[in-house]
Amino acid sequence: MKLTYIMALVLLGLVSCPIRVSAQLAQLVDQPQVNTGSQSQRPKFPDNSAPTGRRKGGTSRDGCTPLDTPITALVPGQEITNESKSFLTFTISEHPTFWVFVPELPINTVSGEFILQDENDKNIYRASLSLPRKASVLGIQLPRNLQSALKINKNYQWYFKVFCGDPQQMPEYFYVKAWIQRVPLNSNLESQLKKTQSREYTTYALNQIWQDALTNLATLRRSNPNSRIFTEDWTLLLKDIGLAELATAPIVEVESDEEASTESN
Structure with a gap:
């Protein structure tokens, strides 16, 4: 219960402007206080300006059977219209x-299809995916090669599409779109991570590094399905970005098909 309560406080920083973390909170989670130096040196979630994205894929589309629940990118932000909000994670x-x-x-x-592009719409990686038939939270990892590696302080846009209809014709699809930026691993963050090796997601959350907080906790929850703490913290994490209703879905990792390729243009 203690860790779950702390996560509720910690994760508030993921969907708001950076805040100073009190020394008392830092002691509670047994890790150093987040660096409260210059606010401008810490990553911030953007406002409604560029880059914009699409967190939820529409529930209906010509040529596709309507979906009861939309396809959803697990990223912070609240969608006002189709593409009006910034969905940038770190x-x-x-x-x-x-x-x-x-x-x-x-x-x-x-x-399904996953596409990663740079800011100029150049494909960095593109892969066809085999999808489970049951509702699931899917994890799609970039291949560990030089061509698809993210560069520091660069913005990348990613798409996830689900195709439907006649494959012999131009298929219709549902899609989501979000952005990601790789930030440097500084000595302060590295020191914090070493002290929270069994629950790194708390450190990532304190430093507003959403993508890695989500990945670390998803991995822990999947490998420890009977853990009450990981289950509760996973629910809190998704609740903090307005997606609590998705917390009970099973977590799976998707293998890209053999024709998946890294593209140079």
Whole structure:
């Protein structure tokens, strides 16, 4: 219960402007206080300006059977219209994992596709995906090669698409779109991570590195399905970004098909 309460406080910083973390809170989680130096040196979630994204894929589309629940990118932000809000997350990983919720799909669903592009719409990585038939939270990891590695302080946009309809024709699709930026691993963050090796997500959350907080906790919850703490913290994490209803979905990692490729143009 103690850790769950702390997570409720910690995760408030993920969906708001950076805040100073009190020394008392830092002691409670047995880790150093987050660096409260210059606010401008810490990553911040953007406002409604660029880059913009699409957190939820529409529940209906011509040629596709309507979905009861939309496809959803697990990123902070509240969508006002289709593409009116910034959905930018941070990572320290060269090859991060991207997370989406996919509901139970109709029988005319063909396949999924993941695309990573730079700010100039150049494809960095593109892969076809085999999708589970049951509603799930999917983790899609970039291949560990030089071509798909994220560069520090660069913005990348990513798409997840689910195709449906006749594969012999131009298929329709549902899609979500978000952004990610890799930030440097500084000595302060590295020191904090060493002291919270069994629950790194608390450190990532304090430093507003959403992508890695989500990935670390998803991995722990998947490998420890009977852990009450990880289950409760996973629910809190998704609740803090307005997606608590997705917390009970099973977590799976998706393998890209053999034709997946890294593209140079």
